[in-house]
Amino acid sequence: MNRETHNGPTDDTQARGTPYSGDPEGGAGAEPQPLDKLPLDAWHRQRGARMVPFAGYEMPVQYEGIIAEHLWTRENAGLFDVSHMGQLLIHGHGVDIALEKLMPGDFQSAQDMKPKYSLLLDEDGGIIDDLMATRRGEDFYVVVNGATKHGDIADMERRLPGDIVVDYMKEQALLALQGPRAAEVLETIIPGVADLGFMEAGPYHWNGRNLWISRSGYTGEDGFEISVPASAAAQLADAITAHELVKPIGLGARDSLRLEAGLPLYGHDLDHKTTPVMAGLTFAINKRRRAEGGFAGAMRIMAELQNGPIEKRVGFDVDGRQPVREGTLVLDGEGNEVGRITSGGFSPSLQRPVAMGYVAAPLAEVGTALKLEQRGKLFDAKVAAMPFVPHRYHRKGA
Amino acid sequence: MSLYFTKEHEWVRVEGDTATVGISDHAQEQLGDIVFAEVPETGKRLSKGQEAAVVESVKAASDVYSPVSGEVVDGNSKVADDPSIVNSDPEGEGWFFKLKLNNPGELDGLMDEAAYREWVKTL
Numbered sequence: 001m002n003r004e005t006h007n008g009p010t011d012d013t014q015a016r017g018t019p020y021s022g023d024p025e026g027g028a029g030a031e032p033q034p035l036d037k038l039p040l041d042a043w044h045r046q047r048g049a050r051m052v053p054f055a056g057y058e059m060p061v062q063y064e065g066i067i068a069e070h071l072w073t074r075e076n077a078g079l080f081d082v083s084h085m086g087q088l089l090i091h092g093h094g095v096d097i098a099l100e101k102l103m104p105g106d107f108q109s110a111q112d113m114k115p116k117y118s119l120l121l122d123e124d125g126g127i128i129d130d131l132m133a134t135r136r137g138e139d140f141y142v143v144v145n146g147a148t149k150h151g152d153i154a155d156m157e158r159r160l161p162g163d164i165v166v167d168y169m170k171e172q173a174l175l176a177l178q179g180p181r182a183a184e185v186l187e188t189i190i191p192g193v194a195d196l197g198f199m200e201a202g203p204y205h206w207n208g209r210n211l212w213i214s215r216s217g218y219t220g221e222d223g224f225e226i227s228v229p230a231s232a233a234a235q236l237a238d239a240i241t242a243h244e245l246v247k248p249i250g251l252g253a254r255d256s257l258r259l260e261a262g263l264p265l266y267g268h269d270l271d272h273k274t275t276p277v278m279a280g281l282t283f284a285i286n287k288r289r290r291a292e293g294g295f296a297g298a299m300r301i302m303a304e305l306q307n308g309p310i311e312k313r314v315g316f317d318v319d320g321r322q323p324v325r326e327g328t329l330v331l332d333g334e335g336n337e338v339g340r341i342t343s344g345g346f347s348p349s350l351q352r353p354v355a356m357g358y359v360a361a362p363l364a365e366v367g368t369a370l371k372l373e374q375r376g377k378l379f380d381a382k383v384a385a386m387p388f389v390p391h392r393y394h395r396k397g398a
Numbered sequence: 399m400s401l402y403f404t405k406e407h408e409w410v411r412v413e414g415d416t417a418t419v420g421i422s423d424h425a426q427e428q429l430g431d432i433v434f435a436e437v438p439e440t441g442k443r444l445s446k447g448q449e450a451a452v453v454e455s456v457k458a459a460s461d462v463y464s465p466v467s468g469e470v471v472d473g474n475s476k477v478a479d480d481p482s483i484v485n486s487d488p489e490g491e492g493w494f495f496k497l498k499l500n501n502p503g504e505l506d507g508l509m510d511e512a513a514y515r516e517w518v519k520t521l
Binding site for chain 1: 406407408419420425427430431433434436452453454455456460461463510
């Protein structure tokens with residue numbers, strides 16, 4: 001037996017086929033790199049996690065199994081350790097105006113403690129990373145992807161004015177509690193958090209420690225992301241998982257949950273070759289920024305907003321039971337290559353394969369019949385609306 | 399009846415001139431939740447080392463190689479219908495296909511069960 005593909009929340013090493021240990025061929029060509037340990041490393045191992053290399057860390061890919069963990073999160077509450085992600089504090093005079101040169105977000109009118117999804121762009125409008133940025137008084141608290149954080153910091157330090165400082169808060173861990181029961185669970189531990197609405201954040205205290213909590217996440221479910229000092233992370237994780245509605249959940253289920261929710265993963269569905277318009281993320285560019293431009297790649301992005309992009313990110317319903325994976329080609333009826341799959345897998349909630357990828361814009365309409373070619377085999381597929389599983393965010397007033 | 403294993407984590411159970419092939423418990427554990435299995439059709443001639451079946455988990459796709467050469471006399475439609483059997487009973491009900499052996503001498507190059515279980519511990 002030979003493992004051919006290892007898809008999902010993987011870094012480049014795994015995309016090339018990190019083997020289960022012992023495979024003499026596996027990982028051929030991959031540079032062995034020393035891996036860092038998460039603050040919760042021992043905590044994960046005590047709970048039976050299988051640890052895999054990801055984003056430069058040894059991370060828990062699963063505990064009892066991806067499908068069970070996935071379904072648990074959709075029904076109850078799952079605790080994810082996302083401490084590999086980069087937590088940054090960006091500050092200095094005129095930080096909002098400075099950030100607007102690198103990102104298309106409206107940071108000048110950003111309200112305090114209201115996280116905004118945004119994109120770090122290169123000068124051609126390609127995506128360097130996707131992130132969440134929250135004004136905290138004069139500062140911006142920014143959470144970036146783990147695999148890209150060191151590059152992001154270097155890029156921002158190079159492109160931001162000299163009086164803007166990017167602090168990497170490496171002493172902070174980040175936990176995410178996700179699922180329809182997340183609010184009732186967390187309220188018992190940190191009273192007051194249930195008052196937050198979706199995409200609201202604030203400072204909290206627990207056991208004499210300062211926390212920063214936002215009502216957000218990347219599963220499509222209601223939930224919270226909790227920034228906690230690394231030294232208190234295990235204690236907080238214990239307190240949360242002591243609740244019978246909570247189980248620890250690995251990266252594997254995090255990937256299948258976000259795929260069902262139609263959420264793009266950087267390095268797979270987003271990269272330097274994609275723009276926010278191609279990726280269908282134009283909600284992150286508001287009216288003022290569209291009118292004024294002034295961000296990296298604005299010329300190209302504003303032209304794409306006006307005329308439409310060459311290709312678009314879409315979902316796919318795939319016939320049959322076999323998952324199609326990243327790298328699968330998308331073909332039209334005549335066999336011409338018209339796109340590629342960037343994430344694909346088996347949906348535990350729907351019990352069928354789902355995928356997302358890019359296709360030529362004229363073929364991006366929902367219902368368009370296309371073929372997918374994976375390892376010489378053709379699959380029938382249709383362009384599908386995303387999310388595959390409806391979002392259940394806690395929107396105030398909704 | 400004899401049981402053999404490959405370094406690619408297939409097992410072969412031989413009864414007379416018929417070999418039953420599947421993946422080991424270690425392999426299913428490494429793959430995780432199995433969501434798809436494709437088995438070869440009866441009558442297909444397989445050579446040693448040839449891709450014979452496909453197994454996919456939520457995370458990974460793998461080929462199952464034929465550890466020996468021969469003609470397929472049965473593919474397990476039960477694992478195609480319910481691939482989770484490969485997780486729950488990998489070395490029993492979760493078999494993939496049966497072969498009529500061409501060359502029983504090929505079995506000599508495989509590990510016996512004790513050697514395989516010892517080797518897996520070192521991985």
